Amino acid sequence: MTYALVDCNSFYASCERVFRPDLKNVPVVVLSNNDGCVVALSKEAKNIGIKMCEPWFKIKDSFSKKGGVAFSSNYELYADISTRVMQTLEGLTPRMEIYSIDEAFLDLSGINFCTDLKEFGYECQERVRCWTGMPVRVGIGPTKTLAKAASYGAKKYSATQGVVDLSKLERQRKLMSIMPVGEVWGVGSKLRKHLNKMGITTALELADTDIKLIRRRFSIVLERTVMELRGYPCIGLEEHPTTKKEIVVSRTFGKKVTTLESINEAISDYAARAAEKLRHEKQYCRVVSVFMRTNPFRLQDQQYSNILSYRLNTPTNDTRDILYATRKLSKKIYKKGYNFIKAGVMLSDFYDKGIYQSDFFIPECKRPKSEKLMETIDKINGTGEVKVTFAAQGIKKPWSMQRYLQSPKYTTNWNDLLVVR
DNA sequence: TCTGGGGTCCTAGGACCC
DNA sequence: TCTGGGGTCCTAGGACCC
Numbered sequence: 478m479t480y481a482l483v484d485c486n487s488f489y490a491s492c493e494r495v496f497r498p499d500l501k502n503v504p505v506v507v508l509s510n511n512d513g514c515v516v517a518l519s520k521e522a523k524n525i526g527i528k529m530c531e532p533w534f535k536i537k538d539s540f541s542k543k544g545g546v547a548f549s550s551n552y553e554l555y556a557d558i559s560t561r562v563m564q565t566l567e568g569l570t571p572r573m574e575i576y577s578i579d580e581a582f583l584d585l586s587g588i589n590f591c592t593d594l595k596e597f598g599y600e601c602q603e604r605v606r607c608w609t610g611m612p613v614r615v616g617i618g619p620t621k622t623l624a625k626a627a628s629y630g631a632k633k634y635s636a637t638q639g640v641v642d643l644s645k646l647e648r649q650r651k652l653m654s655i656m657p658v659g660e661v662w663g664v665g666s667k668l669r670k671h672l673n674k675m676g677i678t679t680a681l682e683l684a685d686t687d688i689k690l691i692r693r694r695f696s697i698v699l700e701r702t703v704m705e706l707r708g709y710p711c712i713g714l715e716e717h718p719t720t721k722k723e724i725v726v727s728r729t730f731g732k733k734v735t736t737l738e739s740i741n742e743a744i745s746d747y748a749a750r751a752a753e754k755l756r757h758e759k760q761y762c763r764v765v766s767v768f769m770r771t772n773p774f775r776l777q778d779q780q781y782s783n784i785l786s787y788r789l790n791t792p793t794n795d796t797r798d799i800l801y802a803t804r805k806l807s808k809k810i811y812k813k814g815y816n817f818i819k820a821g822v823m824l825s826d827f828y829d830k831g832i833y834q835s836d837f838f839i840p841e842c843k844r845p846k847s848e849k850l851m852e853t854i855d856k857i858n859g860t861g862e863v864k865v866t867f868a869a870q871g872i873k874k875p876w877s878m879q880r881y882l883q884s885p886k887y888t889t890n891w892n893d894l895l896v897v898r
Numbered sequence: 899t900c901t902g903g904g905g906t907c908c909t910a911g912g913a914c915c916c
Numbered sequence: 917t918c919t920g921g922g923g924t925c926c927t928a929g930g931a932c933c934c
Binding site: 513516531696697721722723725726728772773774 | 899900903904905906907
């Protein structure tokens, strides 16, 4: 096998730059919801010492003084640019897997017979840059884990100009010998600490560790990672997205919420969004859960966190059924006298349409014309600004998130089209 | 004042069955 | 004196990913 991992450089920050060429060479950061903390940063921002996940309020002043520019998250823009990048890549290979909003695995089997793989990598870069304005790097290897490692090398060492080919064993071992084990795909902070204690600090040392020992001390997951590092593919290409097993919609509130009424509004809003996602998956759910919690960073506040589930008699994807369940649940777990900062809705136990075991003793109560109604709502809400909502979702939504620094939706809203004077 | 959101997979342990 | 063995299913929790 030969895989290529195509990875966008500082994806969100690069998206902000696509329509703002003046930001070239300027430190750029993108913030999480409510302008909470840094979730993406350009190379220039890294160079002036900004770190991933840093709370914005702590670095705001010094960052602006150094000439940096910050943006609130603009997911409409990022999703659209992502689609363009993926469409461009699809033209370069017969088989590919969209792995995340900013990464794709390409199957290069066969391509290595017609062209030099490194050359192919540069062609990829050039085409994506030309067609979408997005800078990418390309890592190539015989397994997905090695392709990931190659991408790490391409990011870390500028001499590679963003393309690394690990087809050859000696190249694999050379890079792995200088790659910290924590950078390996599948090794997180907990595993890293554990491995370090055993004296394993580089990717190469992990690759050379006895496989039986790995299986005994850890699990089959790490065993696969080790085999992949040795060049034996254990993780295949997933071309077609699988149906989801759960759907979560949760948000931190723009400001603290104390009354059941407001928290109910927020939860109903998330429930409606979750139901919409469920219908998009063409699935029906049987279990609905609700959770809410206070702000753990406010040590002076009384803390409370709870989650509760409700099992419906019949799987549904009708927003009204889900709203009924979430209303019951939030009433049960809500407690007076607490400052809530976050809540969420979770849907699980999915079924395909009409395929489920119904209860012998409880008569089914199907809502009339449910499908047509939901379809119509989704259609209206999918077209633009005008939204049909349920009364429970509230009107003013004082709890909704705050985004003070958002860029225009250049590619998805007519009013936000770029104007050139 | 102020700290994100959305997923998957694996394992251990308990309940329960014959 | 002495109390088995084998299996499934479900759930919670932990780890990882972007």
